[in-house]
Amino acid sequence: MPAKRKSNKASSANEEPEAKQVKVEEAGASNGGAKTSKPKKEDSVESLPEGTDTSFPTAFNPDKETADGRKATLKITSWNVNGLRAWMKGDGLSYLKTHNPDILCVQETKCSQAKLPKESEVEGYHSYWSSADTEGYAGTGMYTKTKPITVTNGIGIEKHDNEGRTITAEFDKFFLVTSYVPNSGKGLVRLDYRTKEWDTDFQEYLKKLDAKKPVILCGDLNVAHTPADLKNPKTNKKTAGFTEAEREQFTNLLGEGFVDSFRELYPNARDCFSFWTYMMNARAKNVGWRLDYFVLSERLKSDLCDSIIQQSIMGSDHCPIMLSMAV
Amino acid sequence: MPAKRKSNKASSANEEPEAKQVKVEEAGASNGGAKTSKPKKEDSVESLPEGTDTSFPTAFNPDKETADGRKATLKITSWNVNGLRAWMKGDGLSYLKTHNPDILCVQETKCSQAKLPKESEVEGYHSYWSSADTEGYAGTGMYTKTKPITVTNGIGIEKHDNEGRTITAEFDKFFLVTSYVPNSGKGLVRLDYRTKEWDTDFQEYLKKLDAKKPVILCGDLNVAHTPADLKNPKTNKKTAGFTEAEREQFTNLLGEGFVDSFRELYPNARDCFSFWTYMMNARAKNVGWRLDYFVLSERLKSDLCDSIIQQSIMGSDHCPIMLSMAV
DNA sequence: CATCTGATG
DNA sequence: CATCAGATG
Numbered sequence: 313m314p315a316k317r318k319s320n321k322a323s324s325a326n327e328e329p330e331a332k333q334v335k336v337e338e339a340g341a342s343n344g345g346a347k348t349s350k351p352k353k354e355d356s357v358e359s360l361p362e363g364t365d366t367s368f369p370t371a372f373n374p375d376k377e378t379a380d381g382r383k384a385t386l387k388i389t390s391w392n393v394n395g396l397r398a399w400m401k402g403d404g405l406s407y408l409k410t411h412n413p414d415i416l417c418v419q420e421t422k423c424s425q426a427k428l429p430k431e432s433e434v435e436g437y438h439s440y441w442s443s444a445d446t447e448g449y450a451g452t453g454m455y456t457k458t459k460p461i462t463v464t465n466g467i468g469i470e471k472h473d474n475e476g477r478t479i480t481a482e483f484d485k486f487f488l489v490t491s492y493v494p495n496s497g498k499g500l501v502r503l504d505y506r507t508k509e510w511d512t513d514f515q516e517y518l519k520k521l522d523a524k525k526p527v528i529l530c531g532d533l534n535v536a537h538t539p540a541d542l543k544n545p546k547t548n549k550k551t552a553g554f555t556e557a558e559r560e561q562f563t564n565l566l567g568e569g570f571v572d573s574f575r576e577l578y579p580n581a582r583d584c585f586s587f588w589t590y591m592m593n594a595r596a597k598n599v600g601w602r603l604d605y606f607v608l609s610e611r612l613k614s615d616l617c618d619s620i621i622q623q624s625i626m627g628s629d630h631c632p633i634m635l636s637m638a639v
Numbered sequence: 640m641p642a643k644r645k646s647n648k649a650s651s652a653n654e655e656p657e658a659k660q661v662k663v664e665e666a667g668a669s670n671g672g673a674k675t676s677k678p679k680k681e682d683s684v685e686s687l688p689e690g691t692d693t694s695f696p697t698a699f700n701p702d703k704e705t706a707d708g709r710k711a712t713l714k715i716t717s718w719n720v721n722g723l724r725a726w727m728k729g730d731g732l733s734y735l736k737t738h739n740p741d742i743l744c745v746q747e748t749k750c751s752q753a754k755l756p757k758e759s760e761v762e763g764y765h766s767y768w769s770s771a772d773t774e775g776y777a778g779t780g781m782y783t784k785t786k787p788i789t790v791t792n793g794i795g796i797e798k799h800d801n802e803g804r805t806i807t808a809e810f811d812k813f814f815l816v817t818s819y820v821p822n823s824g825k826g827l828v829r830l831d832y833r834t835k836e837w838d839t840d841f842q843e844y845l846k847k848l849d850a851k852k853p854v855i856l857c858g859d860l861n862v863a864h865t866p867a868d869l870k871n872p873k874t875n876k877k878t879a880g881f882t883e884a885e886r887e888q889f890t891n892l893l894g895e896g897f898v899d900s901f902r903e904l905y906p907n908a909r910d911c912f913s914f915w916t917y918m919m920n921a922r923a924k925n926v927g928w929r930l931d932y933f934v935l936s937e938r939l940k941s942d943l944c945d946s947i948i949q950q951s952i953m954g955s956d957h958c959p960i961m962l963s964m965a966v
Numbered sequence: 967c968a969t970c971t972g973a974t975g
Numbered sequence: 976c977a978t979c980a981g982a983t984g
Contacts, residue, residue, distance in 0.1 A: 394969060394970095394984085395969045395970065397969090397970090398968080422970055423970095446971095447972095448970040448971055448983095449971090449982095495983085497984085498983085498984085534984095552984090589967075589968090590984090591967050592967085593967095628968090628969095629968065629969090629984080721977070721978060722978045722979065724978090724979090725977085725979085726978095747975085749974095749978065750979095774979080774980065775974095775980055776974080776979080822975060825974085825975085879975090916975080916977090917977045918976050918977085920976095921976095955978095956977065
């Protein structure tokens with residue numbers, strides 16, 4: 313079950329598996345109504361009235377306040393760095409100096425404790441690491457200006473805790489959980505593990521934390537929730553990250569008393585991607601996915617100042633996202 | 640037997656296996672003579688009289704002639720390129736323009752026919768390739784201005800012919816054989832194959848060719864013949880490329896009517912290396928090995944003009960070597 | 967098209 | 976310390 317760099321013999325059903333159905337939908341209007349398959353709303357991006365503002369912030373704005381007018385006191389960044397060592401060689405850590413977050417969470421560090429470069433220690437920040445048993449696979453990290461009360465790796469369930477996917481830091485007013493959620497894989501070979509085992513257990517974990525203190529969850533959650541969260545919803549229904557099962561699990565999480573901070577503030581945002589595959593020049597063409605999130609306990613909504621996607625910052629196939637709060 | 644990228648579990652006895660014995664030898668003179676082990680001549684470089692010229696050419700000199708005063712009419716270069724594709728990206732092929740050899744033989748191309756870049760075809764040269772069944776492993780190539788009468792891959796023995804190690808081109812006056820001789824491997828895991836199977840069969844092959852026409856053999860023969868052919872003979876007696884078995888097989892080849900063209904001309908040359916490991920900054924420190932050779936049928940000796948080692952030419956962990964002949 | 971590992975030299 | 980392949984995303 314855990315990734316072991318074994319060969320993947322499953323058929324790859326993720327290229328353009330729905331081409332035929334797409335054509336049917338596009339031709340739907342000229343169809344005499346005899347077809348029983350009605351246009352599926354969740355396949356395509358919701359149409360908005362002419363002139364709707366679909367923009368969203370890509371840079372931090374210190375003037376953004378809570379609804380009741382309090383200024384931000386905390387900035388948290390989450391970034392899938394796709395290899396900590398390569399990211400650091402590319403000067404990724406300069407982000408700390410340039411943007412000065414109080415906390416930086418990183419995912420997909422691909423680096424065991426033993427192989428952490430010494431430059432990964434940064435003046436002014438405490439750092440915490442969780443790494444996979446498999447060398448060079450997955451892994452998460454956290455830089456914090458304030459020393460947390462406690463830091464825990466994993467979610468306390470052995471079968472989920474050997475890939476370095478989760479770090480939990482307890483602070484005075486909240487738990488901060490960063491996670492690199494398991495990818496369902498090419499051919500969806502790991503979809504059942506992801507949705508039926510990981511997602512359910514992880515949500516239980518978050519609910520238990522939430523019962524004690526408000527929770528801020530951030531990271532690469534490896535799901536685009538709605539058609540507006542990826543460029544090509546129609547052709548990706550069988551692709552890892554946009555299957556019904558994954559999307560439903562995210563919806564379920566929001567039903568348990570959590571909010572997607574970005575969508576809360578920018579329900580009409582479009583092209584708000586945080587990930588672009590390195591292939592096919594996708595970033596230049598802005599063919600991307602929103603896979604990175606700040607999910608908050610509902611009672612933190614009142615402290616929310618902003619949730620932004622720093623799309624112009626390079627250094628990985630993901631860009632950083634930043635949350636600002638008044639807590 | 641052929642390389643399959645399998646794991647190597649043999650103990651690695653190749654670091655500094657003889658440290659103790661080295662000390663004994665160094666202390667030999669102060670020893671009362673009770674030790675039965677006499678200083679082994681083949682362990683260390685032969686001392687030369689004060690003032691002996693140990694130099695050798697590293698650049699082509701058109702004035703070099705045969706003993707009987709004929710000018711060179713043929714230039715052949717041999718170069719282990721350590722990955723044809725990487726070497727070409729580093730502009731390795733500019734060697735053809737800059738040095739204008741009639742023939743360029745390359746070894747360790749690590750490239751199947753199918754993956755040859757189209758830039759590997761060069762105006763003014765015919766090119767020939769032999770590649771291993773295993774992707775990215777071994778392989779040889781040959782560029783020739785004159786089209787050979789015939790070109791053959793391998794030596795006609797199946798167990799030796801699946802790694803692309805040999806190309807034979809028949810020309811009017813000689814056979815040209817280029818070879819990338821099997822490395823005996825870390826822990827000498829392949830020493831028996833190399834010396835008892837490859838070396839014996841390869842020498843038979845060369846002798847059969849030599850019975851028809853004179854032979855020019857060039858390539859990475861993966862052996863430093865004498866202590867003068869590597870920087871650290873004492874500490875490398877159990878390292879692939881300087882074992883007794885490999886050296887004896889080379890001596891044996893020379894006994895069969897062939898000459899090492901470089902040593903023929905420069906018997907006193909020192910530090911005449913053609914290979915330096917990328918590790919430990921070896922090239923800058925000139926800690927190297929002479930592994931690349933032009934070996935000639937004895938009856939070609941009279942046509943020999945020069946045999947040089949182009950040590951300043953970069954692009955691989957080997958440098959090119961060049962032969963000039965009047966044929 | 968990036969990152970990584972592990973084999974090879 | 977280079978090359979390459981193959982796994983992973």
